[in-house]
Amino acid sequence: MQIQEALAGSLADVVAVVALLALLVTAYAHPRPLVEAAVAVVAGLAALATGRLGLDAVGSTLGHLAPVVVFLAAVLVVAEVCSRAGLFAAAAAVVRRTDRGDPRRLLLGAFVLAAAVTCVLSLDATVVLVTPVVVAAARGAGWSSRPVAWACLRMANSASLLLPVSNLTNLLAMRDLDLTFAGFALAMAPVLVVVLVVEWVALRVLFRRELSPATASGPGAGA
Numbered sequence: 001m002q003i004q005e006a007l008a009g010s011l012a013d014v015v016a017v018v019a020l021l022a023l024l025v026t027a028y029a030h031p032r033p034l035v036e037a038a039v040a041v042v043a044g045l046a047a048l049a050t051g052r053l054g055l056d057a058v059g060s061t062l063g064h065l066a067p068v069v070v071f072l073a074a075v076l077v078v079a080e081v082c083s084r085a086g087l088f089a090a091a092a093a094v095v096r097r098t099d100r101g102d103p104r105r106l107l108l109g110a111f112v113l114a115a116a117v118t119c120v121l122s123l124d125a126t127v128v129l130v131t132p133v134v135v136a137a138a139r140g141a142g143w144s145s146r147p148v149a150w151a152c153l154r155m156a157n158s159a160s161l162l163l164p165v166s167n168l169t170n171l172l173a174m175r176d177l178d179l180t181f182a183g184f185a186l187a188m189a190p191v192l193v194v195v196l197v198v199e200w201v202a203l204r205v206l207f208r209r210e211l212s213p214a215t216a217s218g219p220g221a222g223a
Helices: 001-029 031-051 054-083 089-097 102-119 121-141 147-160 169-175 182-207
Strands: none
Touching: 031 089, 054 089, 054 102, 054 121, 054 169, 089 102, 089 121, 102 121, 102 147, 102 182, 121 147, 147 182
C-alpha cells in the first residue's frame, strides 16, 4: 500500500511538472489565443486529475485569485481605451518634439514615459501599448529604435516595483503583507530610485554608440 501511494504521489508530481512545462512552452511560443486557452484548460484538468488538490482547495484558490484577475483585466481595458483615445501616441509625440535632435533626449523621454505607465497602468500596458509608439517615434526621427525599445522592456520590469497595481505578482503578494497601498509604495520607492538609476546608466553605456548624435542617423538607423 505504501509503495502504491508513493508511486501515485510521484506520478502526480510528474503530471504537475509536465503541465507546468507545457504552459511555459505555450506562453513562449504564443500561438493563437484558442490554442493557449486549450493548453491551459488541459494542463489544469490534468493536474486536478491527480487528486493532489481537492475541490475545497480549488475553490479557495479561485476565490483568492479572482479579485486580482478581475482587477488586472479592468486595468488592461482602461489602458486599451487610453490607447484608442490617442493618449500614448500623444505622449510619444511630445517626447519626440522635445528631443531637440538628440537621440539621448528621446531615450530619456521614452524611459520616463515607460516608467510612469508601468507604475500606474501595469507592465502589460507598457509592453503592448507604449513600446510601439516610442519605437515609431525613433524610426520617424531616423534613429535606431533599439535604445527606446530596450528602455520600454527594462521599465516594464523594473518600474513595476513601486505600486501593488504595477505588477500581478505585487497584487498577489499584497494579501500576505502587512502593508497598505501607501505603505507598499513608501517601502518600494527607495528601491525603485536605485533601480532606475542603475537601469539608466546601463542603457546609456550599452547604447552609447547608437545614442551619439554623430552616428544615430547613420546606416542601420531605425532598425
